[in-house]
Amino acid sequence: MTTMESLLRLDILPAARLSQLDGDARRSMLGGACFSHPAYLPDTTDLPFLSVDMPRPPGEAALCEVWHSPEPLVSGQQGPIRYRQGATLLFGCLSLDESTVAALQDVRTPLQSVTETAYQAIFELLDAHDFHAVLRFWNYFPAINRESHAMERYRQFNIGRQDAFLGHGRSVVGKVPAACALGTAGGGLHIAFLATRADVIGVENPRQLSAYHYPSQYGPRSPTFARASRVKLGGRDMLFISGTASIVGHQTLHHGDVAAQTRECLHNIAAIVAEANRQAPGAGFRLDALAYKVYVRHPEDMATVRREMAQFIGASMLAFFLQADVCRADLLVEIEASGGHAISPCQADSSNGSSPCLSTSA
Numbered sequence: 009m010t011t012m013e014s015l016l017r018l019d020i021l022p023a024a025r026l027s028q029l030d031g032d033a034r035r036s037m038l039g040g041a042c043f044s045h046p047a048y049l050p051d052t053t054d055l056p057f058l059s060v061d062m063p064r065p066p067g068e069a070a071l072c073e074v075w076h077s078p079e080p081l082v083s084g085q086q087g088p089i090r091y092r093q094g095a096t097l098l099f100g101c102l103s104l105d106e107s108t109v110a111a112l113q114d115v116r117t118p119l120q121s122v123t124e125t126a127y128q129a130i131f132e133l134l135d136a137h138d139f140h141a142v143l144r145f146w147n148y149f150p151a152i153n154r155e156s157h158a159m160e161r162y163r164q165f166n167i168g169r170q171d172a173f174l175g176h177g178r179s180v181v182g183k184v185p186a187a188c189a190l191g192t193a194g195g196g197l198h199i200a201f202l203a204t205r206a207d208v209i210g211v212e213n214p215r216q217l218s219a220y221h222y223p224s225q226y227g228p229r230s231p232t233f234a235r236a237s238r239v240k241l242g243g244r245d246m247l248f249i250s251g252t253a254s255i256v257g258h259q260t261l262h263h264g265d266v267a268a269q270t271r272e273c274l275h276n277i278a279a280i281v282a283e284a285n286r287q288a289p290g291a292g293f294r295l296d297a298l299a300y301k302v303y304v305r306h307p308e309d310m311a312t313v314r315r316e317m318a319q320f321i322g323a324s325m326l327a328f329f330l331q332a333d334v335c336r337a338d339l340l341v342e343i344e345a346s347g348g349h350a351i352s353p354c355q356a357d358s359s360n361g362s363s364p365c366l367s368t369s370a
């Protein structure tokens with residue numbers, strides 16, 4: 009029997025380590041994103057990496073998430089998008105400055121306009137390369153909760169995103185990708201995406217109204233994302249869980265209580281995992297086998313969120329933490345996760361067997 013190598017692997021490693029890797033180690037990289045404040049510019053100019061200006065917990069170093077594939081990969085650039093693809097997967101990213109795109113007579117706000125431009129460019133690339141299904145979008149931009157042009161910026165983003173989906177004849181309900189949208193400490197609009205030629209299935213959460221059906225009290229256009237997406241790659245079931253918050257139905261619960269919000273996020277993630285296992289009975293997705301990325305609004309809440317997560321998931325939890333604004337002003341924490349693919353937690357110090365970047369300790 010041969011050991012089947014996973015078609016996709018997630019590596020979490022300190023940014024400083026990424027820069028040291030040689031050609032061999034880089035060959036299997038699809039791309040990724042690095043997080044720190046100020047933004048860290050990795051020395052990976054030939055690969056699609058986002059530099060996101062987002063603080064790590066106090067004293068913790070810049071960290072990168074790196075997606076790998078064992079398939080032969082080629083890199084390219086189309087317009088603003090840097091990408092890298094194999095036969096099955098394509099990872100791409102772009103960073104745009106919203107101050108440069110708006111025409112004076114444009115009725116769209118600058119953020120709405122740059123968002124629509126970015127998503128149009130992404131869909132053009134994907135159509136041209138026959139990668140029709142997106143597994144996951146990551147969206148990062150500054151001042152996500154700030155009001156400008158008489159509308160919260162997250163709501164402006166939602167209009168631009170939805171218009172690009174509609175403009176490319178894509179569905180904005182039901183069959184939509186998993187995603188997240190978080191506030192950065194600075195910089196422009198940064199979007200990363202992972203697309204595939206395989207069939208992607210959306211997973212919704214029975215505890216939550218689908219975000220694409222949110223009522224208009226949350227903005228004139230509903231957000232275009234699924235609670236999770238599921239795919240079978242190389243015989244393995246994989247799950248990409250969107251940013252998940254303390255929302256039940258369509259309402260925020262536990263105002264001002266970060267511990268209770270964290271537990272509600274985890275109940276939602278557990279419900280998504282259960283729903284994915286119901287759809288794909290052989291998949292065997294487990295909460296304690298996912299890799300988590302956790303966005304906490306207030307740095308002083310990090311320890312509480314970490315403690316609640318370790319209690320819920322178990323001591324073997326793989327999670328890394330970032331300080332970010334979440335896309336409703338009353339949300340204090342948002343948690344995303346993925347699993348079914350291979351995961352290698354980072355070893356900042358290879359001489360000691362522990363994994364300091366993805367551990368439950370502070």
Ligand code: 3EB
Nearest residue numbers: 187188189231233250251253
């Ligand atoms: C929510 O459930 C919280 O706009 O892409 C989570 C995941 C959220 C993705 C997005 C927003 C997005 O509504 C916010």
